[in-house]
Amino acid sequence: MAVSNGSATAGVTLDELQFGNLIQPLMDRAYQVAYQVLGDREAAQDAAQEAAITAWQRRGQLRGPSLRSWFLKITLNKARAIRRRRWFTVIRSTSLAERGRDLAGDALEGVADRLDLVVTLRRMPAADRITLLLLHAMDVPHAEAAHILGLSERGIRSRERRALRRIRPYLEQVQP
């Protein structure tokens, strides 16, 4: 097999099992990215699953620095398309609120600065949040994150700086 999560060759032939084995580990990341756009668990799951089908249908066009970036880019486009069908989101817009309630019940409860950090992240534009998610939670290299978001590497670094500047007060609060 000529494809791995780290590198990809255009025009490879994959059977269903091979493709599934490559994509399945990326589904959770795809879901996380889609959730930042949609703010809804079920819609984000739908986006990730639709992305898997689209990726399978277009497997002959696999391109980009890695399978991961290619798949996450498809997912992001799916999530944006679903968001444009906005009535879907209007009906199911309680999930972020549910997550807020979850946060209150978990280990973060009582840690005001941590909650403030989460609240601040939630208030950010989705694009900034996804940038931080890719770079600082998924450890995606800058070049790959730039490909996913359709930016230049310089652009992604600029967006990262801007997003980090917004949350810096909350990060610095907890430093000893």
Next chain:
Amino acid sequence: MNDQARGRLRTALNALTPPAEDLTIPDLQDSTRRPRLSEAVAIAAACLLALAAVGSMLWVRGLSSASVPATQVTPRPPAATAASPGTPGPQPPVPGLVPPSAAITPTATPRCHTSDLSASLRPLNSGAGQRYAALSLTNRSGHVCQVYGYVGMLLLDGNGTPLPTDVVRNANPGPQIVSLAPGQSAFTLLHWTVVAGPGESQTAQCEPQPVYVEITPPDETTQLVVGWNMQFVCLHGRIDVHGLAPGSGPAF
């Protein structure tokens, strides 16, 4: 950024997303996309509605040919032609309840589509952390149409990013058929609180400040966007709404 801050940021970023319930890859061999559950439900609902509509029409026709005089089920002529000499002229349409029989006659008033309507928000007297507003939908088309049900809402920030919104429908007063002549309005009262609830920051503003709100008229799939020039919405964006009623709502 030191390691501690980096770890804290990673934790917070991961906390943004609730755990997924189902991330299995669909059957790829079947390359035709399977309809999502929501789409399947929508299709099933549409089929049921169509069946119900056909059933109603057949039932009405059955009545007309059996026990009910034909004049009672004959489609009502337009108001202008209904007036006979010696009778009062056509009255301007008044928003309000439409008799149930009118709703099932073949000439029933069409539903107001999003493009037929404009939306406006008006703050009402508020206090003790409770906020009220009147949301009006005005028929800006050139024809009579009707609304029935509740509006959908989604708060947005200045970038158009969705904010937590939890629209709760109050059953009392519930929905009613409101017929709107051009220029007439239907309204619903909105209620929310600015007092932080469980799981919300007690030290800062509970939720982000909305700048816009998307309004989805009943049974529509497209939205109207209006400015939200009022305070933020605590309790994770909970807004209580009522069924649409005729008029523009209370003055204050």
